[in-house]
Amino acid sequence: MSRPLVMIAGGGIGGLSMALTLHEIGVPCVVFESVAELKPLGVGINLQPNAVRELFDMGFDAGLLDTVGVPAQEWALVGLNGNDIYAEPRGTLAGYNWPQYAVHRGMFHMLLYSTFVGRAGVDAVRLGCQVTGYEQNADGTVTALIRHSDGSTSSETGTVLIGADGIHSAIRAQMHPDQPPIHWGGAVMWRGTTLAKPTRTGSSFLGLGTHKHRMVIYPISHPDPDTGMALINWIAEVTYDDPSARENTGWFRQVQIDDFAHHFDGWTYDWLDVPALIRGADVAYENPMIDRDPIPTWRDGNVVLMGDAAHAMYPTGSNGASQAVIDARTLGKAMLDHGVTPQALAAYDQALCGPVSELILRNRGAGPFGLLNMVDERCGGEFDNIDDVIPAAERAEFMAKYKAAAGFAIEKLNTSPRTIPEGAKVTL
Numbered sequence: 001m002s003r004p005l006v007m008i009a010g011g012g013i014g015g016l017s018m019a020l021t022l023h024e025i026g027v028p029c030v031v032f033e034s035v036a037e038l039k040p041l042g043v044g045i046n047l048q049p050n051a052v053r054e055l056f057d058m059g060f061d062a063g064l065l066d067t068v069g070v071p072a073q074e075w076a077l078v079g080l081n082g083n084d085i086y087a088e089p090r091g092t093l094a095g096y097n098w099p100q101y102a103v104h105r106g107m108f109h110m111l112l113y114s115t116f117v118g119r120a121g122v123d124a125v126r127l128g129c130q131v132t133g134y135e136q137n138a139d140g141t142v143t144a145l146i147r148h149s150d151g152s153t154s155s156e157t158g159t160v161l162i163g164a165d166g167i168h169s170a171i172r173a174q175m176h177p178d179q180p181p182i183h184w185g186g187a188v189m190w191r192g193t194t195l196a197k198p199t200r201t202g203s204s205f206l207g208l209g210t211h212k213h214r215m216v217i218y219p220i221s222h223p224d225p226d227t228g229m230a231l232i233n234w235i236a237e238v239t240y241d242d243p244s245a246r247e248n249t250g251w252f253r254q255v256q257i258d259d260f261a262h263h264f265d266g267w268t269y270d271w272l273d274v275p276a277l278i279r280g281a282d283v284a285y286e287n288p289m290i291d292r293d294p295i296p297t298w299r300d301g302n303v304v305l306m307g308d309a310a311h312a313m314y315p316t317g318s319n320g321a322s323q324a325v326i327d328a329r330t331l332g333k334a335m336l337d338h339g340v341t342p343q344a345l346a347a348y349d350q351a352l353c354g355p356v357s358e359l360i361l362r363n364r365g366a367g368p369f370g371l372l373n374m375v376d377e378r379c380g381g382e383f384d385n386i387d388d389v390i391p392a393a394e395r396a397e398f399m400a401k402y403k404a405a406a407g408f409a410i411e412k413l414n415t416s417p418r419t420i421p422e423g424a425k426v427t428l
Helices: 013-024 049-057 105-120 170-175 274-279 307-311 320-338 342-364 367-379 392-406 410-415
Strands: 006-009 029-033 044-047 069-071 074-078 084-089 101-104 125-127 129-136 142-148 153-158 160-163 183-196 204-210 213-219 230-239 253-255 284-291 303-305
Touching: 006 013, 006 129, 006 142, 006 153, 013 029, 013 105, 013 307, 013 320, 029 129, 029 153, 044 049, 044 105, 044 320, 049 320, 049 410, 074 367, 084 367, 084 392, 101 105, 101 230, 105 125, 129 160, 129 170, 142 160, 160 170, 170 303, 170 307, 183 274, 204 367, 230 274, 284 342, 303 307, 303 342, 307 320, 307 342, 320 342, 367 392
Parallel strands: 006 029, 006 160, 029 125, 074 204, 160 303
Antiparallel strands: 044 101, 069 101, 074 084, 129 142, 142 153, 183 230, 183 284, 204 213, 213 230, 253 284
């Protein structure tokens, strides 16, 4: 092959972030996406400052991100009786040089897609093409095996294949054929969005309840200037002691609100009416909180994993999408250092596989919501003064450890150089 070609399996947030990065550094690439038509699917997700920094370096700005979400101002945990456990400012209010964003996942995805095809051309994304496996070739290339939406098959040969094909990754399954099945610990989430007035700062991420019975609530749009109403993303969650009691749980299936709303009857405070918020949604979706056990490597020769294909994790830390962006930028930097080579993939794997594997397990252990566990253990979730339950210094130490593990400790992020130097190109 006269020029390297990077093939990306999956056109989600990770795959498109990778494609945008490769285009930025001058590496030809093509994205194979299984669906025949991309649509703005999903509800709310958070983009941490470390990921927003990379998005800014990729050419996005606050004006663009404001079209798909809102800067987060606060992260707060609240006990069962409505009293604060922990609250802190987020984004630039916390001292970061970059904001944190709460965005509509589907709208953000479409922004990435339209930006990439605007830069690279519509032919750079091939819809209705699912990569089902790969073959390593004697000449050092790799062939992607592709199944099309009409049932036909084909193949494409390139220099590198990147598996960004999600938690059900066919590439990961081939790379690690003996991997355990998807892990579910018994937590069920019901998700929806409701037009309502935001609480607290007007842009607060709120965790309310206990470890096994909680709500997560945050706005993903700016308030309407006339009504003050914003699109509020909510997640209602219950953990079952016996996971087999919910074996019929589907993956992001639509359900009736009456199927689960009763779990949150009585969650009414002078500043928040949870039952009204849930019942104000047009539609609700149910899915289990699942992840995959860590694997020892994300690389097989000139094939590598990223995003959920590499490290599907519980959403307790609100950093799954952020980590996918970081993956893309880290792999792009490795290609700047080593070229489009297996050595670049090895450097990326060495940099991220171990630390992110630890993050998977940390999130499985409740991530930053671990404070709710501590409150539940010490007082059953209800208290008058949180300092009598968990001293302020202990709460601050707990959160600092999580931020360091997740890669968004303030000082370290603010002082680190750009991942991809401005104008840098891979020598082809």
